[in-house]
Amino acid sequence: MNIYSFDLNLLRVLDALLHERNVSRAAQRLALSQPAVSNALGRLRELLDDPLLVRVGRTMQPTPRALSLETPIRDALRQIEHTLNAGDCFDPATSRQRFVIAVTDYVELICMPPLMARLAEVAPGIRLAIRHLTPTLPAEALDNGEIDLAVGRFLDIPARFHSRCWASETLQVALRKRHPHASERLELDDFLRLRHLWVHGGQTRGMVDQWLEEQGLQREVVYTTPNYLQAAHIVASSDLAAVLPAQLAQQFAKLLPLQLFDLPFDLGSFQLDIISVAQRERDAALQWLIAQIVSVRQGGAL
Structure with a gap:
């Protein structure tokens, strides 16, 4: 042919x-x-x-x-x-591009308000569409262009994708203020006596339960939800406890009657990454957007 x-x-x-x-x-x-x-x-x-x-x-x-x-x-x-x-000259001030980003509700709550404020100033024509992100990297959707970026915690990232660290995060325990079992410091025995709400995010087991299982321990999870925002409101008006990403927990504590405690065991931190198709490293518009997502984090707007 x-x-x-x-x-x-x-x-x-x-x-x-x-x-x-x-x-x-x-x-x-x-x-x-x-x-x-x-x-x-x-x-x-x-x-x-x-x-x-x-x-x-x-x-x-x-x-x-x-x-x-x-x-x-x-x-x-x-x-x-x-x-x-x-070869195009990307001008954010005049661009009317639409980007599709897959994120968890955690990333949406933490990242998108300051990002949209920045775009309103420097790129008012750019539009964002958010897709819900499961724990599995949406590889096929990234490959075929349905999604431009994914931002979240991924354990396995194939070599055909480019990964850039967006944030490092830790966990805290949230209880309502004047919770009957709360004291100045939360010990492991206190933690295990609590009735827990778990934000599963599509996972079958989280970091906390994996650590407890390795120690031969178990907590009582009586309520599961995929949504951090709902979790915070439920904890604020009940005797349930929830383990939340620290920065999100601190934001919720400013708005709701919550008190926060460090975990009574050390899980270390976990990383959230920005994932894109490696072939798009020369896509000026996409690389500009990635830089904005990184900069709102580094600028302390979060």
């Missing part, structure tokens, strides 16, 4: 079709009409001598040939985009 006579726009259509597995949704993704996408699919089938996508019930399933092309074509399109963007 002569690449110089091949319409490269057809590769964008094929990428969208393989991603959506639906002609109508692919058309919406590309801002094209459904007949235009159907026509492009017909041309692709003829040029590649393969059906590429076949209807199975209400869905379209890719053929083995299409599956073999999916990743190379997607990588090639992203490389072209990044190469072209690298």
Whole structure:
């Protein structure tokens, strides 16, 4: 096949079709009409001598040939985009780009208020869309461009991603003020006697319970929630205890009747990272945004 006579726009259509597995949704993704996408699919089938996508019930399933092309074509399109963007002069003051960032509610509560205040001053046209982040790195969404960045705590980061430390965090215990079992210092026996609320964040076991298990100990968890904000309000109006990231706990303690204690055992600190696709290291707009996320942290705005 002569690449110089091949319409490269057809590769964008094929990428969208393989991603959506639906002609109508692919058309919406590309801002094209459904007949235009159907026509492009017909041309692709003829040029590649393969059906590429076949209807199975209400869905379209890719053929083995299409599956073999999916990743190379997607990588090639992203490389072209990044190469072209690298030559652009990014001006944050006039940019109207939209970035999608996957974060936990902890990162959203701590990072986004000062970040949005900064963007309002220096880049008022930039828009952010937040996606909920599970404990697993959203590798596929980063690879295919659905997400620009992920910010959180990740144990395993594949080599194809770039990682930059955003924050180092510790844990504290939060109790309501005048809790019947609270004293000036929380000892391990006191901690184990408490009834606990656990913010699981999609995990099956957290740092605290892992340490306790290693010591042959166990706490009583009577309530679980995925949300730190709800956890703080519940603790402030009950006799439950919650282990929270220290900086978040200190913010909540300014707004709610909470008292904070150091953990009665040393878990050390844990790190939160900013993750992006390594190929986007030359994407000026994305690198500028990463710098802003880092700087609001370093500037003490948190």
